[in-house]
Amino acid sequence: MTKTANKTRRAQPKEVRKEQLIRATIKCVAKHGLSGITVALVTREAGLSMGIANLHFESKEKLLLETLQSVTDEYAAGQTSILESADFPSTGAKIEALLAFDFSPAVIDKNKLAVWFGFLGEARSRPTYQRICSRQDSMAEESIAALFRLALDEAGDRVADADLLAAGYIALIDGLWLNALVDPRRLPWDKARSAARHYLASAFPKHIALAR
Amino acid sequence: MTKTANKTRRAQPKEVRKEQLIRATIKCVAKHGLSGITVALVTREAGLSMGIANLHFESKEKLLLETLQSVTDEYAAGQTSILESADFPSTGAKIEALLAFDFSPAVIDKNKLAVWFGFLGEARSRPTYQRICSRQDSMAEESIAALFRLALDEAGDRVADADLLAAGYIALIDGLWLNALVDPRRLPWDKARSAARHYLASAFPKHIALAR
DNA sequence: GCAACAAATGAATGACCGTTCATTCATTTC
DNA sequence: GAAATGAATGAACGGTCATTCATTTGTTGC
Structure with missing residues (x-):
């Protein structure tokens, strides 16, 4: 032990x-x-x-808060290093990297995800949890929307809404994580990843291929 | 009070x-x-x-279990009545009804959603919670996949995977609910509904229109 | 109107748990 | 190697909370 x-x-x-x-x-x-x-x-x-x-x-509560912060910080660091990098050969590669990151072993770790959803489930009644969780998501949404906007521009797409696509992507990832975490037999991780790829492929057909 | x-x-x-x-x-x-x-x-x-x-x-625990069951039963009843109805003029109308239901006032009720995600957040460590939550989702997934399969057939689509689309739809709805519940200023309910419509419109372009 | 029954009450009980702090002990300093 | 330092311990304390049950009160049948 x-x-x-x-x-x-x-x-x-x-x-x-x-x-x-x-x-x-x-x-x-x-x-x-x-x-x-x-x-x-x-x-x-x-x-x-x-x-x-x-x-x-100082207290149990502070220990819990620092634990949540630690999990979200780790995720944010990995995500930011992709979103702020200028080293990707194309916009498609960057989106591809984002997807790969969201289903990488360190991210879909059962224990860390359990912490994330445990706190999210209480977030409505604990302002402090709520602040930590949603600050994470709103910073991400901003950068992801910018990335998606770039991809739409490159594709000459004038109708799709990058903000909406970004909000949808974040929600989809959250939902896939949650479903796969709670019942991995119903939604295996491979299937979850495929569903996310599907979403990106239909939003950015010129950048992301359906199969991999 | x-x-x-x-x-x-x-x-x-x-x-x-x-x-x-x-x-x-x-x-x-x-x-x-x-x-x-x-x-x-x-x-x-x-x-x-x-x-x-x-x-x-008999105990606090039983009260909590029956509360969770009550919330999931109510949702399942509404959803089933749509999925099993033969009264819709078209497959598109049925999918449209499903979407409307998932964002209807009785479903996006903050209190009920808070119960749903509160228990989901603990589901991994409580087999009983897990069983109630995932039985709900797996029955839904079956019927939704069948509906989506029908729509793909009607559209002559041979490549899209109805199972994957259904799993994605369920996860997306969960994620949108969760995000809108935790931080409605970042993701207002209207935007959440639009994101879900976007998903359906790009999967079933012949059945669902982008705007409404 | 009066038993007999069932529903509801809430003070009392005991288990559990976060926090405290006097004490122990490894490490450092001189 | 003796004294000083501060990290670590865990028994004890006090508060919180689920559960119990003797008692009260409303309801039903006759």
């Missing part, structure tokens, strides 16, 4: 412990849900003592 | 009270989230005494 079965208690810098506790929290939220999580569960998962959570984070 | 400020305590048949408590639970889950809900909150919302929840439902 515990990674290192150290007999002796080793002091570690604050940052190392915080990271360790956040990783344990992600696992526990995935296993027990947001409403089933307890400090004892998390600290046991981390192989540490109960009091450690309040020592490094 | 309480609907009827009755002075006198009135005995009511079991079914009436259960309905009343389920309605109060929906409101409370929306207001406080699944992890913030308490029996005291629910019974106060219903204007009844604490003990009533355990009198009519």
